[in-house]
Amino acid sequence: MAEIELIEAFRNAGQDQVFRFFDELSPAEQAALLAEAAEIDLAEVARLKRELIDAAGDGAVDLEGLEPAPYESRPESGGDAAVWAEAFKLGEKVLRAGRVGMFTVAGGQGTRLGFDGPKGTFPITPVRSATLFQVFAEKIAAAGKRYGRILPWLIMTSHQNHAATESFFEENNYWGLDPSQVRFFRQGRMPALDEAGKIMLASKGSIAMSPDGHGGSLRALERSGSLDWLESLGVDTISYFQVDNALVRCVDPAFIGWHLDRQSEMSSKMVPKAYAGEKVGHFCRQRDRTVVVEYSDLPAAMQEETDDAGALRFIAGSIAIHVLDREFVRRLAIGGADVALPFHLARKKIPTIDSAGNPVKPTEPNGIKLEMFVFDALPFARNPVIIETPRQDDFSPVKNAEGVDSPATCQADLLRQYARWANAEGAALNLDESGLPSVTFEVAPSFGYDEPSFADSWRGRAAPISLEDQTVLS
Numbered sequence: 001m002a003e004i005e006l007i008e009a010f011r012n013a014g015q016d017q018v019f020r021f022f023d024e025l026s027p028a029e030q031a032a033l034l035a036e037a038a039e040i041d042l043a044e045v046a047r048l049k050r051e052l053i054d055a056a057g058d059g060a061v062d063l064e065g066l067e068p069a070p071y072e073s074r075p076e077s078g079g080d081a082a083v084w085a086e087a088f089k090l091g092e093k094v095l096r097a098g099r100v101g102m103f104t105v106a107g108g109q110g111t112r113l114g115f116d117g118p119k120g121t122f123p124i125t126p127v128r129s130a131t132l133f134q135v136f137a138e139k140i141a142a143a144g145k146r147y148g149r150i151l152p153w154l155i156m157t158s159h160q161n162h163a164a165t166e167s168f169f170e171e172n173n174y175w176g177l178d179p180s181q182v183r184f185f186r187q188g189r190m191p192a193l194d195e196a197g198k199i200m201l202a203s204k205g206s207i208a209m210s211p212d213g214h215g216g217s218l219r220a221l222e223r224s225g226s227l228d229w230l231e232s233l234g235v236d237t238i239s240y241f242q243v244d245n246a247l248v249r250c251v252d253p254a255f256i257g258w259h260l261d262r263q264s265e266m267s268s269k270m271v272p273k274a275y276a277g278e279k280v281g282h283f284c285r286q287r288d289r290t291v292v293v294e295y296s297d298l299p300a301a302m303q304e305e306t307d308d309a310g311a312l313r314f315i316a317g318s319i320a321i322h323v324l325d326r327e328f329v330r331r332l333a334i335g336g337a338d339v340a341l342p343f344h345l346a347r348k349k350i351p352t353i354d355s356a357g358n359p360v361k362p363t364e365p366n367g368i369k370l371e372m373f374v375f376d377a378l379p380f381a382r383n384p385v386i387i388e389t390p391r392q393d394d395f396s397p398v399k400n401a402e403g404v405d406s407p408a409t410c411q412a413d414l415l416r417q418y419a420r421w422a423n424a425e426g427a428a429l430n431l432d433e434s435g436l437p438s439v440t441f442e443v444a445p446s447f448g449y450d451e452p453s454f455a456d457s458w459r460g461r462a463a464p465i466s467l468e469d470q471t472v473l474s
Helices: 003-012 027-038 042-054 081-096 132-147 162-171 216-223 226-232 253-261 326-334 374-380 407-424 451-460
Strands: 100-105 153-157 182-186 189-191 201-203 209-211 237-242 266-272 281-286 289-293 316-325 344-348 367-371 385-388
Touching: 003 027, 042 344, 042 367, 081 132, 081 253, 100 132, 100 216, 132 153, 132 162, 132 451, 153 162, 153 216, 162 182, 182 216, 182 226, 189 367, 209 367, 216 226, 216 326, 216 374, 226 326, 237 253, 237 326, 253 266, 253 316, 253 385, 266 374, 289 374, 316 326, 316 374, 326 374, 407 451
Parallel strands: 100 153, 100 237, 153 182, 266 385
Antiparallel strands: 189 209, 237 316, 266 316, 281 289, 281 316, 344 367
């Protein structure tokens, strides 16, 4: 859209304040502002104003008819071991056929970790200090070697960290991956709105923009051409995970097998909640649809409900690990009257400027940010499947600098996993009550990225393996 047409479109939409200071800007500043404005779908902004601001209700979540969602239990929890074995075989078959691609949502910065850089560049392993990106790259490379396929990897960045992420991969030679199998693209953004639905400015020459949430990753896949890229490679199944979870099995044959056997469009992993108030979303069923209800939206009384055996009723915790059908993602991304992810609003303190162009640093929420959640795709999916996964094998997020979900807890969980694998093969490591070994060592994904691949490598070594402090198996 030409400059004059774009400015006129904003004026006609009642958003002419965006260009209030346009004539004061340098040509470079004008170009930058126009580029930001071109990202905005004015019709979508107008619709969201009507639906989320003008017609806002009391904000209460609809709980009518809400029940715990069914899920497939692990064999050790009572599930059918033979069915799980068949799912694993099917997943391996599909991986060997080259039908699976990986997708990492990696738009965040390491700010909460006290780290200056993309979160994926944060060092996390106990001996090598391998970064999150390196861990995933090595897992994908090892799985590709195991299944005789180059596995494509999509990485969604943000405007804030895109250049730094690409540079980090280049500086590290993609950890042995072929650069052609890795595709980067930016997450979409949405403008902040004031309570009147007006687009807010961050400065005279910039709009207050923010990422559109992890749900925005689905339409970003389409808009970036990434779905077409996957289709050209023969990939129809997408393994979705977030960058802050070093423990994730990003290539999980059993999970992929469940998804395809049930002809599911979107499948999810759950972990049994550790306690009633754990801060995870809840997989539920409502009006014959699978939904996720956030911990903050489910009343404490419901979170604490138990069944006849004394177990929590709403026990299935969401950990943001999914398998998605490519064409389902495309259908959602294109949208329509009956298939569209909803936006959620959050009132935030948004730095802005006043009508004279002076900076305003609010002390109270002064604006609205708009975002989508990926789990909101579940109600639209045909045959959604939820499978149980052991927390110790799939979920150890790195969110906080200290305490729960911190680098320290993640490193400890990695060590416990290495020790379990090794002791299952007869290593006889001494463990404390929590399962931590007495020595600090590391298993590189090239040696084992999951328990079966670790077992194959261990048993394939001609000489006995000695695990000492600072040992790295690779």
